[in-house]
Amino acid sequence: MRARLDYMATLPEAFKPLLKLSDLAHNSGLEPAIVNLIEIRASQINRCGYCLDMHTKDARSAGETEQRIYGLNAWRDTPYYNQRERLALELTEVLTQIALNHVADEFYQRLLGAFSESELVKLVTAISTINMWNRFAITFQSDAGSYKTEHFVAQTALEKTH
Template sequence: MRIDYRKASPGAFQAMLGLESHVQSSGLEHPLIELIKTRVSQLNGCGYCIDMHTKDALAAGETGQRLHLLAAWREAPFYTPRERAALAWAEALTLIAGRHVPDELYAEARRHFSEKELVDLTIAVIAINGWNRIAIPFQPEVGSYQPPAAGGS
């Protein structure tokens, strides 16, 4: 690791953990959150975060098949309409420069998510983009993450 960001700026790290805590307690389904975190991390090329969130997803019961095909989710029949709307939303927000968020995409997201859920989904996308932008430059060791033990914190 280039810089241990947790120690170098504990206040910033705690702020990020606060955002993460909100996402986890938002009421969004945990499997959906892990799919979003994994897909956004793929788009951003964050090896540490891809490793972390695929491990967390598998530990939570996600299938290897769905994780392996996540980069090609539009072609794979294994995702629900709600998951597809969330993945499209997450991609649009992550790749927002020059594209913005088309009305059609917003309308599709609203068909599957309440106002609160869509705001919380947006916060989840913001959070993982933030984590990616911390992990990529400071390079924590890819593969070193271990999911918490079942029933642990």
């Protein structure tokens, strides 16, 4: 598969806020493992090869285990994730497939039992952000496997323009 176009270079002003949201998600105070798991799980659901490549590499470099990454698609059936991670993964699935699901009152109450209101907003921000990235990468067929080269060059170029 070959990239259709470099969307970040085509309209860089559109990606400054998205890059800021990504930065916010990663520096929000949520456990880094939760943010990494959210990004991988949403990318699995959306079948985004580029983002799967990126976020599994980032998670591994942050210390995530291969076992937890490999088991993520079956997180309900494995013992590798704690309660907060499980709830974050469930919310990721609900929001990533929002047309099929809604956040039921019972589920929302379970979320409030494990996360503060501020943390819930941070979770929804992280989930929404990766879903936006997935949609760009899928539409324009970003080159899976190229992360650590093109991404940093494009991000550095965007940062220099603001």
